[in-house]
Amino acid sequence: MNSSKLAAVGAGLFAAALASAQVPDVLTALDAGGRSMGAGGALGATNADTLSSFLNPAGLGYLTKAQIGITYRNLPQSRTSLTGSYERPNRNTRGDRGDNAITHFGYAFPFARLGGTLALSYTLGGYIDDTAVTGPGVGLPSDSGAFTVGNFTERRRARADYYTLAYGRTNASQTLSYGVGVTYLQQLVEYSQSGESIPAGSFSPFALDSNGGGVGLIAGVQYSPPRTPNVSVAASLMTPIDLSGNGDTSAFYDRVPGRALVGIAARRDGLRSNQDYLVMGSQVEYYFEGRGNLAFDRTDQTGLGVGLEYGYGLGSATLPIRVGYRALSSGGLDYGTRNAFTYGIGYRPRDGRYGIDLSWSKPQGGGSDLGISASYRF
Amino acid sequence: MTTLSRLWLSLCLLLALATASFAQSWSRAYEEGLTAARAAKWLEAREAFRQAMAYRPEDASLPTLLPGPPTERRRWRDGAPYSPSFLAAYALYRDALTQPTDKHGDPLRIAGAELESLLDKGQPSREAFYFLDLIYERLGDGSKRTAIAERYAKEASRIKWRVDTEIVTPEEMAAITAMANPLGTTIVRAGDLAPTNSGTATPGRVAPIVTKFALVIGNAETSLTPLAVPHAASDARRMKDALVTNAGYPEENVTLILNGTGEQIQTAAQALAARIPNEATVLIYFAGAGANLAGADYLAGTTATSVTDSKGMVAKSELYRLFMAKGARIFAFFEAHRPIADGRYFGSEIPLAGSIAQVQGTLPGESVTSQVQNGQTTGTFTGAVVDVLSDLKSNRIPILEFGWQVFYKIRRGSTGTTGGGSRQTPTLPVLTNLASDARF
Numbered sequence: 125m126n127s128s129k130l131a132a133v134g135a136g137l138f139a140a141a142l143a144s145a146q147v148p149d150v151l152t153a154l155d156a157g158g159r160s161m162g163a164g165g166a167l168g169a170t171n172a173d174t175l176s177s178f179l180n181p182a183g184l185g186y187l188t189k190a191q192i193g194i195t196y197r198n199l200p201q202s203r204t205s206l207t208g209s210y211e212r213p214n215r216n217t218r219g220d221r222g223d224n225a226i227t228h229f230g231y232a233f234p235f236a237r238l239g240g241t242l243a244l245s246y247t248l249g250g251y252i253d254d255t256a257v258t259g260p261g262v263g264l265p266s267d268s269g270a271f272t273v274g275n276f277t278e279r280r281r282a283r284a285d286y287y288t289l290a291y292g293r294t295n296a297s298q299t300l301s302y303g304v305g306v307t308y309l310q311q312l313v314e315y316s317q318s319g320e321s322i323p324a325g326s327f328s329p330f331a332l333d334s335n336g337g338g339v340g341l342i343a344g345v346q347y348s349p350p351r352t353p354n355v356s357v358a359a360s361l362m363t364p365i366d367l368s369g370n371g372d373t374s375a376f377y378d379r380v381p382g383r384a385l386v387g388i389a390a391r392r393d394g395l396r397s398n399q400d401y402l403v404m405g406s407q408v409e410y411y412f413e414g415r416g417n418l419a420f421d422r423t424d425q426t427g428l429g430v431g432l433e434y435g436y437g438l439g440s441a442t443l444p445i446r447v448g449y450r451a452l453s454s455g456g457l458d459y460g461t462r463n464a465f466t467y468g469i470g471y472r473p474r475d476g477r478y479g480i481d482l483s484w485s486k487p488q489g490g491g492s493d494l495g496i497s498a499s500y501r502f
Numbered sequence: 503m504t505t506l507s508r509l510w511l512s513l514c515l516l517l518a519l520a521t522a523s524f525a526q527s528w529s530r531a532y533e534e535g536l537t538a539a540r541a542a543k544w545l546e547a548r549e550a551f552r553q554a555m556a557y558r559p560e561d562a563s564l565p566t567l568l569p570g571p572p573t574e575r576r577r578w579r580d581g582a583p584y585s586p587s588f589l590a591a592y593a594l595y596r597d598a599l600t601q602p603t604d605k606h607g608d609p610l611r612i613a614g615a616e617l618e619s620l621l622d623k624g625q626p627s628r629e630a631f632y633f634l635d636l637i638y639e640r641l642g643d644g645s646k647r648t649a650i651a652e653r654y655a656k657e658a659s660r661i662k663w664r665v666d667t668e669i670v671t672p673e674e675m676a677a678i679t680a681m682a683n684p685l686g687t688t689i690v691r692a693g694d695l696a697p698t699n700s701g702t703a704t705p706g707r708v709a710p711i712v713t714k715f716a717l718v719i720g721n722a723e724t725s726l727t728p729l730a731v732p733h734a735a736s737d738a739r740r741m742k743d744a745l746v747t748n749a750g751y752p753e754e755n756v757t758l759i760l761n762g763t764g765e766q767i768q769t770a771a772q773a774l775a776a777r778i779p780n781e782a783t784v785l786i787y788f789a790g791a792g793a794n795l796a797g798a799d800y801l802a803g804t805t806a807t808s809v810t811d812s813k814g815m816v817a818k819s820e821l822y823r824l825f826m827a828k829g830a831r832i833f834a835f836f837e838a839h840r841p842i843a844d845g846r847y848f849g850s851e852i853p854l855a856g857s858i859a860q861v862q863g864t865l866p867g868e869s870v871t872s873q874v875q876n877g878q879t880t881g882t883f884t885g886a887v888v889d890v891l892s893d894l895k896s897n898r899i900p901i902l903e904f905g906w907q908v909f910y911k912i913r914r915g916s917t918g919t920t921g922g923g924s925r926q927t928p929t930l931p932v933l934t935n936l937a938s939d940a941r942f
Binding site for chain 1 (some may be wrong): 569570
């Protein structure tokens, strides 16, 4: 089945979906985990760790020691109940927890003489895994009544793996840092429909998948005013990425959206007799100029994260406690918002040699996220 | 213009701003000052600190927060104070010490004025008071010394201002610390010292303690002529006699080496170390030529021929190591000239491990002197040490108190109990893992 014919078939399923809850849209906006996840993702652009290579390479400029970082979290999953007709189904999606996976691994190392820091990383930047089914013994009739698809199942799955090489450095007074990077994206797209055609021959199951790739550029800046060094403003931009080698799914998803991040964070020290600190942050993310259709429809998408981290001093270590809220708008037809309160806790010895963070959230559409991350400096 | 193009343009403008911001900063100038100071290039250091002041004029006692990610607490130089004004004055003071006496007046006055201005600006630090006292002493300005002492007495309890002491010598820091932490010993408080007797030896020996040992070395013979201490051998004999008579060292526990080679010193030390029990008290005394090579102190044997070659020398750390292996507490006294060459001088090596106290006969950059006592030429430092041992007549002498008494003995001899002055200033004990009242 070629792409155009598929489009004609699939269009019916997506033309005017009536939905009470739709697939939570993290197709391109998955939080890969890490410290910021527990704070609503609000600290991603202003942070400085291996994830900065993907989120904002300017953060790399502030790393003065070699560092490795890893995050491990569950992947989002959803189940959709279908009612109504084949051409205009009602979708009721419920979020769920999927398998666990390493969603980031990075290594950053500063150059003593040249200055600046180089980082190499892998990051899972987007993930969708939705299975839409009718109820047991329930089929999807066509609007005309000419056929019914019994035991209908639709599966859509997409995964965006980014491999990034980035470099960041500061100016002499360290009030400004900038970074650039190049990222190679491996985009998996899978889409299938199955069911029993009644009468036979009116409906044909099919499955499409591809593993396309493309290259994008990332650039970012981070600025701390000299008079208020405890405040940081950051911005980064990742270009849209055109996919190639994506065969039969090119009609569904051909260009991964670019991403603009703008964040601000401020720190207050000296709390509880100078043992504790508080960091508050906010971040806006904007996904743009993607190109997708039907099951992978893409329009512009916006996200907002607010959060805070309270560092509770234990003497020889700090216990960061985080809370936040992340709101993601829908980025396409038949995709829904994904809003969630987030929570996190961590452990960092005073010398900052390593850090461990645990983050979790409960999105409003169901399911839950749990991630653990670790970093080590040497 | 598409959204993407607008965003890229904005980012490019920001990048251009970033690349235009690679200017000299106060922190870079300050670091250059510290580097020059470590190399004893004092005028260069002063200039760099003044350059730092041009970018950031005011000294700061509290840590400097660096700009950057708020999730990381980044403090400049691990929270050290920012003290370009203090260090610029200190660098001028140190440079003045290298000048001949007839040329050091003006720089000392300028350094003094700069330190006084810090006090007037509400930045009183013990370090500033300490160096002002030294400056006015060198200038012979008694009235200003008195004024500073009175001001310190008034303000001492309220002093909280911190200065960067990265390049202040350990000996100076020991003296400043002693200012801040008066001993409160049961013998005499530092600063209002009175000798326990008039200098006449008390008949009889102090009861010896069998766990006290001493390695006493006096090398008057040397090829290193500029570093020669001609009275070293006689000083070593006097030292041995004083330890046995007045400090409770059993005579059989004292090893005396006169004009020994490096190998002889090493062998004697090994033999002594083999004899001592665990956790003994070991006193090491050395009078002679010393050198610092690549950061390590060396005691020159009589066959040493070059100050840049350790052949014929014994590493001080090697001597310490022999006794540290037995858990000994080491009290070391050195009568050696301490000229500065390429930023290095004898006695600058401070051990990081062991329980060690080190006392130098003079300050960095200075020479040891001698005087005639009882018809014999004696080192000023050794003479003072011997006299204090005689005054105290104790087999359990607290080290810091002893250091103070030697200091005042040099300044006053046995001629009085207040004031005093001398061209030679011994250091107070520099302590490693030892309490101020550790006893030898």
